[in-house]
Amino acid sequence: MEEIKLRCMLYLLYRCKNGDIDKLDQVLLNCGKAMLELDEIVRGSYNVDDLKLNRNDLAKIMVLDGCFLLELLISGSPELNEKLESQLDGLSSGIEVIQREKVLSDLIMLENQIPLIVLGKLFTTLFPENLTKDDNDGIRLIREHALSILGYDYSTLGSSYSSELKGFHFLELVHSFIDKEKEQDKATKQNANAAVENNEVNNASAIDIPTDKVAKQNANASVENNASAIGTRSKKDANTSHGQRKLSRCATRLEAAGIKIKPPEGVTSESRRASEARFDLKITFSKEKGILEIPQLHITETTEAKWRNLIAWEVNRITLEKQRGKKARFTCHFIFYAWFVQSLICSVHDLKLLKDRHVIKVHESMSNEDLMNMLRKITVGVPDAEIDHEIDMDSLFRQVINELNSYPTTVDRARKTRKVLGHIFRCVLTWIWYKCRGAYGLLRRDYMPNAWRVIAVLAAATALTLTAIQTHYAIHHN
Incomplete structure (x- = not known):
């Protein structure tokens, strides 16, 4: 896996404008300096007292893993992959890696989380010319493409909800997306209900229902809504x-x-x-x-x-x-x-x-x-x-x-x-079948693990059966 990470990092470095062979050392040095600036943030993002790594070693790990993940995000986006064309011949290793389901699963493993700010910092260091005024730190772009490769469509969120999207790492990003998606669905449903109520009021007005009667109906509806809200809250408190x-x-x-x-x-x-x-x-x-x-x-x-x-x-x-x-x-x-x-x-x-x-x-x-x-x-x-x-x-x-x-x-x-x-x-x-199968499995595991044990158990069972038959006939004869 380390070899694949190195190949992806090299392909990524050749995507930037300064990706000439004689300038790669300087590009890597700039990435390392950027990671050193994030040292405290990176250490604070892990729930351990001591990472047992000095600043330089931690920066090296962040550069390698961050460049690898950034190359995966770019390879998974046809638009970015074409826009940030690499000077190396052939396809990126990231295109092959991103197709592997286990790799996508590893991205949201709890122990594999890497702060998204690391990816954003690397993107701004390598591709500053591709930043926009609304996304000057590259975080929005990283979140959008991270959600995309995980199967979530960033574009389905409205602008007001996508701007509130948070996520320090992949797991939190997925959960935040679900939160905003639920909030958007809730608002859509409320707007639809409000539209239905307005249509009912307009229809009532169109058939010349007296104004005071309409007002009385609205007042009753308001009381019912308040009572429903109180009941909902009480149910929510009781439903614990x-x-x-x-x-x-x-x-x-x-x-x-x-x-x-x-x-x-x-x-x-x-x-x-x-x-x-x-x-x-x-x-x-x-x-x-x-x-x-x-x-x-x-x-x-x-x-x-x-x-x-x-x-x-x-x-x-x-x-x-x-x-x-x-x-x-x-x-x-x-x-x-x-x-x-x-x-x-x-x-x-x-x-x-x-x-x-x-x-x-x-x-x-x-x-x-x-x-x-x-x-x-x-x-x-x-x-x-x-x-x-x-x-x-x-x-x-x-x-x-x-x-x-x-x-x-x-x-x-x-x-x-x-x-x-x-x-x-x-x-x-089904319950009886599972119990019988479990008992049979226990019998095979503890008493009949091999052929000799099976023969011994069968011989013992036969001897026990013959003894019981002999006892029965002896008692019956007497």
Whole structure:
């Protein structure tokens, strides 16, 4: 890997205008000086008392790793790759590396985080002529292309939300993007509701409803909204236990109640490729139509690692803020998303149902049992009792949970009962099968690890059986 990093760094250096052979030493020296200026910031970004590296050694590591990551970002952007053309012949090693799924997974591993300010500083040092007035430190450009290679579209955020986007490293950047995306969706929904209310008022005025009556209706609506807001806040305060933040019915029981589960429509091939690398948390539920839309969860060889690291960062952030004495509540999107998926699946039959509905798409050879175990264990290590009172649920996500849990049955009662009883029966059979298979595995591991042990166990079982038969006939004869 070190050789690949060096090749990427060399290719990057030849992209800058001063990338002549006789000037490479000076370019590297400038990068090293820039990293020395960030020494305190870099050390402060890692949660350790002593990195056990002097200033020069740390600067060398930041230059090598920073140039490697910067070359990956440039190689992953056709626009930047063409604009910052290298003087070296051939393609950059970064183009090949960026296609590897494990490399993208490594970028969001908790222990591999590098401050984005390092990449921004290197970009301003190497390509000062490509900076803009709105992005004089290169951070916005770095964030935009970092999100792009991780599967998140920076352009979907409005200017007011993208300007507030924060992120000191890749993990925090992804979480900040989800935050702003949720805020934008919430504002869009509020604007849509306001537009509907205005249309109703205009329609009421058009059919000559008395003004005082309209005013009275508006006043009543205002009282209802205030009461609803108070009720929502009281529910939010009461809804602090871990169990109330999950679905009360699995996928099979939701469908038995008349709810249709499906992925959102209108997914293009380009967005589908991007969705394989990202987690789409835009879960919506239409109470009027009874349709639950869940974006596809793509299961690849790196899904578990990426998901666990995103959850680990959320837990780590809560722990750090708690140590600093801050009492603010945080929204842990990926923990709640994991709990939501887990509550949908109570048996392998729920998993098959979600796969049939194209909500879960598996891109590697994995049995349903292994996939279910992976999803169940994705939150292992999350201290539920400790963080439960320190995390908050996104309001739109909470609304989906509450509406699903309170959704009444809209199908024939007999049909629902038949479907639920069949599901429970299959769950019991699955549980018995897992227990028997586990007992058989324990027997093979402890008592029959090799052929001689198998023969010994069979001989002992045969002797025990013959002894029991002999005892039975002896008693019967007497």
